[in-house]
Amino acid sequence: MRRSFFPVNQKSTKNSVTSWRPVPIYTAPDHLIKPTSFDCPKYNKLREAIMPAIIANISSKYDSFFKYLGNVSGFGDSISFEQVLQIYDISREIANGLPQPDWVYKIWKEYDGNSTLELLKEMQRLRRFHENSHENFSYLRGGFLLGEWLTRLKNVTKGIQYPPTKMALYSSHDGTLQALMHILEVSNYQLIPYAACIFMEVYKNKQNDYEIELYLRDSDGNLDVIIPYNCTFPCPLNEFLQTYEPKAIFSFRRLAQECELKNCLNEASVSGSKGLLNKNDD
Known part of the structure; x- marks a missing residue:
């Protein structure tokens, strides 16, 4: 803890057993799980x-x-x-x-x-x-996270599951969840409850077809079903992808281009299995 909070100076390192250095925390914006800071x-x-x-x-x-x-x-x-x-x-x-x-x-x-x-x-x-409220707003704020989730879904069907193979957890913020719900077109236009959670499951049914289930857990622990736009519950994976792939951003380079950033960084990769997104207020 002290390595993070206290800067290095000659006095602090002179008699130190280890050559410690302060650890920077949140030194860069996170375009995936906190697009409101990007x-x-x-x-x-x-x-x-x-x-x-x-x-x-x-x-x-x-x-x-x-x-x-x-x-x-x-x-x-x-x-x-x-x-x-x-x-x-x-x-x-x-x-x-x-x-x-x-x-x-x-x-x-x-x-x-x-x-x-x-x-x-x-x-x-x-x-x-x-x-x-504008379609472009949710696209620029939620499109990259949606692309991450869709890529994980497709990798499951292809047997390409990078660690973690069972569940991917994202600790995020209310603005991130709002953007995700808007781009999924499932928002109820209310605030995301404190300590709420959105999670998505992908599994095979008895017919050996992949299906998706979405849920919202509120701060009281209540679990609400989210029915994807223009789909059923559970939602067949192919229909889910058909609806949302056009709304997703699948690389950081694409995000940078859409945001009209002058200097595009290296393309970020996405992969995965189950997606779960927690909200910690910013």
């Missing part, structure tokens, strides 16, 4: 074309709410939409049983009797929805 110029351009007007409408509608938040939070009367979203981070504290000030539960009659917390949740929901 710089995609094309996505940014599309977002900047529509979001200012949307944010202006939200700010106007919730003007008195924003001013109140600016006062109780310390951000001031000029509080921005992004600063309002920062306040929503208290939801994680609440999920872990930490007490909150009374203003968090203040009831707003002018906003359909919702509490401050509920209105903050609505702000976050609107943000996540509009981040993926």
Whole structure:
């Protein structure tokens, strides 16, 4: 732990038994499991074309709410939409049983009797929805992860299973799951629950045909079936691939091209078997 938190200096290494060095953590964006941190110029351009007007409408509608938040939070009367979203981070504290000030539960009659917390949740929901509302948004944010999953599926049918051969786990974020659900066209336009999980299973049925099952587990442990777009449950693999292959991005080079990055890095490979994606809030 200390090797990560404390920098090397002459005093710290002089009497050290080992020649330790600090270990960098999260030093690079992850385009696979946290595409919200990956710089995609094309996505940014599309977002900047529509979001200012949307944010202006939200700010106007919730003007008195924003001013109140600016006062109780310390951000001031000029509080921005992004600063309002920062306040929503208290939801994680609440999920872990930490007490909150009374203003968090203040009831707003002018906003359909919702509490401050509920209105903050609505702000976050609107943000996540509009981040993926356009088809190109979900493609640029969720297409690469979808490509990873589809490649793993196809490898199973070909008997090409690279480690791990039974299950692949992805620790991710709510924005990643939102993008994946939008590109799969199975989103309910609500926020991803805290500590939720999406997982996919591929198996052979009695007729020796491959089928897919998708599930969403919420923060209470409830398991909901996800029916893929234009398919059944379970969904035949060939139909699943036929629907989603055109929406997927199968290499980093392709992702870089779609994002209009000037310098494309080496192509990233994808492979696999079962896909499971956990959400840790960013």
